[in-house]
Amino acid sequence: MLLLLPGGAADAGMYAGTTADLAARYTTVSLDPRGLSRSRLHRPLAEGEEHEVSVWSEDARRVLDAVAPEEEAYVLGCSSGAIVALDLLARHPDRLRRVVAHEPPLLDLLPDPAPHRALFAGVRELLRTDGLAAAVARFTEGLGEERPDPAADPPTAGETAGEAEPPPALREMAPRMHANMPLFLEHVLCPFSSSPPNVDALRPVAHKLVPAVGRASREQEALHGPAGRLAATLGIDLAEFPGGHLGAVETPTAFAAHLIEVLEGEGG
Incomplete structure (x- = not known):
């Protein structure tokens, strides 16, 4: 099983462009993070109230227990989902086979x-x-611009670069993602990015971890930099993926192909 943890204000629809390719190899499962889209809270959060990485990590563990209780799972987390994936590995390494943490903004x-x-x-x-x-x-301006990635998915027949039609599930996510942005910016962005990974817990299971970055986000220090430093700290390799911070959305075919290589221990 491959558990896909979305990042930012996205929900399970974030991976819609990758799942057809991934499903040829894995049973893929995703979720809407707590409070986002179809994952409703019992009450609204107050201003200044913060979501906790450990709570989202336990949510992910519950999904694993419900779907594949006897199986070691593969996990991909992107952005804030990568922060959750790292916490999940630190807390429950016995449940996980291999974890790809793509650009955790730690x-x-x-x-x-x-x-x-x-x-x-x-x-x-x-x-x-x-x-x-x-x-x-302000958020977009402060993070800086990506550089074009020469390995981005080429256009299909009849399409020009940049005009590929996204899958319906991804288009359907767009209004949900817009509605999620206030919760993400108010209650998730600051606490998640300020939560240091448990390096002591990760060190003995570092062979299960693949920190990853996007080729197009090298100039975005807050997004690209932490994964490389985590890899260096743990003495493990850093994987470079097609696209930028949103490679799973923007270059899904190439991203999925490289993810399969990395999960099978063949790519970096």
């Missing part, structure tokens, strides 16, 4: 986390004072 692993801590805190404050559009614009 600011404590950066040489100087202060500028990005200030950026994320400023985005949250801007959400409170000026609204969602202003906060998203």
Whole structure:
């Protein structure tokens, strides 16, 4: 089984473009993270109330127990989902066979986390004072631009670059993702990015872990940098994937193909 943990304000639909290729090899399972999309909270969160990585990690473990209780699972987590995947491996290594953590924005692993801590805190404050559009614009600007990836999926017959039609499930996620953004920026972004990984727990199971980055996000330090530093700390290889921070969405065919190689221990 392959558990796919979405990141940011995305839900299970994030991986819609990859699942057809992945399902040829694995039983794929994903989820809407707690409070996002179809995963409803019993009550609204108050301003300043924060989601906890450990709670989301236990949610993922419960999914594993429900779907494949006797099986060691593969896991892919992207962005904040990668932070959850790392916590899941630290807490329940016996349940996992191999974990790919793609660009976890773990600011404590950066040489100087202060500028990005200030950026994320400023985005949250801007959400409170000026609204969602202003906060998203500041967030996007602060992270910087990706560089084009020459390995991105080529257009199919009749399409031009950049005009490929996304799968219906991905299109259907777009309004849900927009609705999720306030919760993500207010309650997830700052606490998750400030939660250091449990390196002591990860070290003895580092052979199960593959930190990963996107080729197109090398200039985005908060997204690209932490995975490399985690790999160096644990003495393991860093995998480089097609696309950027959203490679699973933007270059799904190439991303899925490389993921299969990495999960089977053949790619890096």
